[in-house]
Amino acid sequence: MKTFLSLKNSHSKQLPAQFAKQDVRYSEALVEHFLEQFTKKGDIILDPFMGFGTTLLVAEQMERTCYGIEFDQERQEYVCSILQHPDRALHGDSMAMSSLPIPDIDFSITSPPYMGQTHTENPFTSYKTVGGGYSQYLKDLTHIYEQVADKLKPNGRAILEVSNLKHEDGSVTTLAWDVARAVSEVLHFEGEIVMSWPDDCGYGYDHSYCLVFSQKSK
Numbered sequence: 001m002k003t004f005l006s007l008k009n010s011h012s013k014q015l016p017a018q019f020a021k022q023d024v025r026y027s028e029a030l031v032e033h034f035l036e037q038f039t040k041k042g043d044i045i046l047d048p049f050m051g052f053g054t055t056l057l058v059a060e061q062m063e064r065t066c067y068g069i070e071f072d073q074e075r076q077e078y079v080c081s082i083l084q085h086p087d088r089a090l091h092g093d094s095m096a097m098s099s100l101p102i103p104d105i106d107f108s109i110t111s112p113p114y115m116g117q118t119h120t121e122n123p124f125t126s127y128k129t130v131g132g133g134y135s136q137y138l139k140d141l142t143h144i145y146e147q148v149a150d151k152l153k154p155n156g157r158a159i160l161e162v163s164n165l166k167h168e169d170g171s172v173t174t175l176a177w178d179v180a181r182a183v184s185e186v187l188h189f190e191g192e193i194v195m196s197w198p199d200d201c202g203y204g205y206d207h208s209y210c211l212v213f214s215q216k217s218k
C-alpha cells in the first residue's frame with residue numbers, strides 16, 4: 001500500500017450560498033481512492049460525520065451503499081437533496097449511533113470535527129455548546145468509534161482523515177497523533193497514509209493523515 005499520496009482537493013458540486021463560509025468538505029479524490037482500494041460494488045459504508053455528503057456522493061457514483069450521520073439539520077437536509085438515496089443520510093448524533101438504523105458495515109471513512117487543545121466549544125454539537133475540553137473530546141471520539149467497531153465486519157477498515165493544527169501563537173495541537181491514540185483504544189491502528197495537498201488545508205499544513213484502523217484481534 002502506498003503511504004504517501006498527492007491528490008486533488010476538488011468537488012463536483014458548488015455548495016449553496018448559505019453554506020459558502022462553512023466549506024469543511026474533504027476531497028472527493030481521497031474518498032474515491034480509498035473506496036477503490038478497500039471496497040467493492042454493493043459494500044456498506046458509513047460516514048459518522050457526514051458534513052455536506054462528500055462520502056455519500058462519491059459512494060453512490062461508485063455503486064456502494066453509504067450511510068451518513070450529521071448533527072446539523074440544515075446540512076443533513078442539503079445532503080438529502082443531492083442524493084439518489086436520501087433515506088441513508090441520517091440526522092442525528094454519532095454519540096448515539098447504536099440507536100440509529102444502520103446495518104453492519106464493510107468500511108467507514110470520515111473527516112471528524114476538529115478541536116484545538118485550548119478550545120472550549122464542543123465539536124460534537126457542531127460547536128454549538130461549551131464542551132468538557134480536549135481530553136473529553138478525545139474520550140467522546142473513542143466512544144463514537146467503539147460504536148463504529150461494533151458495526152464493522154471482521155475484515156473491515158475505518159479511516160479518519162485528520163491534520164495536526166498549527167496555531168497563531170506558534171503552538172501545535174498534535175490532533176492527528178492524539179486521534180490515532182484515542183481510536184486505538186477500540187480499533188487496531190494499522191498505520192497512516194500521508195496526504196499531500198496543493199495548498200494549506202486551513203490548519204497551517206499542506207498535508208494531512210489518513211489513519212487506517214481495523215478490528216482488534218479477539
Ligand SMILES: C[S@@+](CC[C@H](N)C(=O)[O-])C[C@H]1O[C@@H](n2cnc3c(N)ncnc32)[C@H](O)[C@@H]1O
Nearest residue numbers: 025026049051052053054070071093094124126
Ligand atoms: C469536518 S466535517 C465533515 C465534512 C465532510 N467530510 C464533507 O466532505 O462534507 C464534520 C461534520 O461532523 C458534524 N458533526 C459534529 N458532531 C457530530 C455528531 N455528534 N454527530 C454527527 N455529526 C456531527 C459537523 O456538523 C460537521 O458537519
